[in-house]
Amino acid sequence: MERKIKESSIFDKFIDKRKTLITNRNFLQSTYIPDQLPHRQNKIDEIVEIISPSLSRNKPSNILIIGKTGTGKTAVLNYIGKEMAKADPNEEKCSYIYINCEVVTSSYGILFNISNLIIKENSKRIPFTGWSLDKVYQELRNYIDEKNKVFIIVLDEIDKSFKENGDDIFYFLTTINEELKNSMVSLIGISNNTKFTELLSTKIKSRLGEEKIIFTPYTPQQLTDILNERAKIAFEPGILSSDVVPLCAAISAQNSGDARKALDLLRVAADIAERNGDSSISEAHVNYARNKIEMDTVVEVVKTLTIQSKIVLMSIYKNMENDNQNMTTGDVFTTYKEICPYVGYQILSQRTVANLIAELDMLGLIHAKVKSFGRNGRTKEINLNINKDVIDIFVEDDIFKNLENYKPSKQMTLM
DNA sequence: CGTCCACTGGAATCAAGGGTCT
DNA sequence: AGACCCTTGATTCCAGTGGACG
Numbered sequence: 001m002e003r004k005i006k007e008s009s010i011f012d013k014f015i016d017k018r019k020t021l022i023t024n025r026n027f028l029q030s031t032y033i034p035d036q037l038p039h040r041q042n043k044i045d046e047i048v049e050i051i052s053p054s055l056s057r058n059k060p061s062n063i064l065i066i067g068k069t070g071t072g073k074t075a076v077l078n079y080i081g082k083e084m085a086k087a088d089p090n091e092e093k094c095s096y097i098y099i100n101c102e103v104v105t106s107s108y109g110i111l112f113n114i115s116n117l118i119i120k121e122n123s124k125r126i127p128f129t130g131w132s133l134d135k136v137y138q139e140l141r142n143y144i145d146e147k148n149k150v151f152i153i154v155l156d157e158i159d160k161s162f163k164e165n166g167d168d169i170f171y172f173l174t175t176i177n178e179e180l181k182n183s184m185v186s187l188i189g190i191s192n193n194t195k196f197t198e199l200l201s202t203k204i205k206s207r208l209g210e211e212k213i214i215f216t217p218y219t220p221q222q223l224t225d226i227l228n229e230r231a232k233i234a235f236e237p238g239i240l241s242s243d244v245v246p247l248c249a250a251i252s253a254q255n256s257g258d259a260r261k262a263l264d265l266l267r268v269a270a271d272i273a274e275r276n277g278d279s280s281i282s283e284a285h286v287n288y289a290r291n292k293i294e295m296d297t298v299v300e301v302v303k304t305l306t307i308q309s310k311i312v313l314m315s316i317y318k319n320m321e322n323d324n325q326n327m328t329t330g331d332v333f334t335t336y337k338e339i340c341p342y343v344g345y346q347i348l349s350q351r352t353v354a355n356l357i358a359e360l361d362m363l364g365l366i367h368a369k370v371k372s373f374g375r376n377g378r379t380k381e382i383n384l385n386i387n388k389d390v391i392d393i394f395v396e397d398d399i400f401k402n403l404e405n406y407k408p409s410k411q412m413t414l415m
Numbered sequence: 416c417g418t419c420c421a422c423t424g425g426a427a428t429c430a431a432g433g434g435t436c437t
Numbered sequence: 438a439g440a441c442c443c444t445t446g447a448t449t450c451c452a453g454t455g456g457a458c459g
Binding site: 105106107108109129130131132133135306308348349351352355370371372373374375376377378 | 441442443444445446447448449450454455456457458459
Binding site: 418419421426427428429430431437 | 442443448459
């Protein structure tokens with residue numbers, strides 16, 4: 001191929017001028033798997049000890065891993081996956097499969113993903129829709145058995161799947177061994193919901209949780225170690241002022257010791273400093289980053305809402321703007337009915353709107369508390385829970401173009 | 416103390432839209 | 438082409454309920 005010569009472009013002035021503080025941005029991503037996972041060696045040993053029989057074609061126990069977000073569960077499991085690939089490079093004895101149930105929501109989707117990670121031949125691949133679950137089960141089971149080896153299936157965020165689809169897949173995956181002649185399947189479930197096990201039926205509970213491992217949140221000192229480890233490879237010496245890492249660690253430790261948040265904080269702080277043209281990263285950058293992250297996540301959540309949810313949120317906002325601070329589901333629904341024609345969307349039933357309100361509550365955009373007004377019924381007391389800046393962005397949304405001339409018809413709450 | 420409101424929360428059901436199979 | 442299958446989002450149905458009021 002002919003090699004082209006670099007010409008000047010509109011990118012030049014940014015590339016040249018910009019002072020790079022971060023030598024390698026990759027190392028600051030929470031998805032990056034370092035060679036060493038500080039403060040998790042004992043967990044790694046524990047898990048590896050349990051699953052090591054797989055390398056001699058014996059079935060390891062199923063494992064249930066429980067711990068809050070950012071305690072290193074996913075990182076540890078990915079790390080082990082990498083090591084497994086070193087120990088058995090051609091997957092002759094054992095295949096290690098990782099599925100994130102938050103990304104793949106439906107039971108068909110999970111099975112489909114497992115299958116297609118296992119099945120390499122194009123002709124045997126399972127179509128992403130159309131088949132009955134039973135058929136996928138059978139196909140997958142046959143294929144697994146043919147391979148004559150151990151399959152370790154890691155199901156991350158397993159509680160999400162359970163909530164959506166019940167325990168059908170777990171049932172299938174935990175009982176599959178009884179029907180296999182040559183191969184073996186062993187499960188590793190990851191959940192950040194401590195109450196998850198209580199929800200499972202006793203049969204599946206005992207099968208899934210043959211071994212249970214709990215990940216505790218990192219302490220501020222441990223977070224500091226983790227960040228330092230990454231900072232060492234991500235920055236040139238002297239760029240990071242000494243109080244930055246402890247500050248990031250302290251902030252994140254307050255919020256449940258989440259290492260992912262700590263890393264985000266450090267990375268965003270570095271980004272801000274870099275964009276500012278500053279020559280080092282200081283405490284001020286971290287504080288700024290903290291606000292930015294908080295705001296960004298809320299904006300992101302609001303942006304990705306479905307249109308109907310947005311209209312409901314808008315109804316809540318309109319109520320609040322109209323000095324109705326503690327509105328009820330009924331208030332929101334009447335406003336919602338009025339707004340819908342303006343934005344040109346169909347009016348959904350009150351029950352559905354109530355569902356959407358509950359959803360907004362779960363996302364933390366509003367506060368909704370069930371409250372009883374005695375004779376006047378039982379309803380939710382609803383408050384908006386997002387700050388002015390986010391609202392400003394929200395009301396600018398295209399779908400609300402025609403809402404400027406909307407006037408609330410009447411105020412129904414009696415004082 | 417019982418009543419009764421305006422919902423809640425759970426479940427069953429429907430419709431539309433993606434697809435395969437024969 | 439017609440029979441099926443799964444997912445998603447909405448709808449319909451219904452029993453249940455906290456507590457102010459009479």
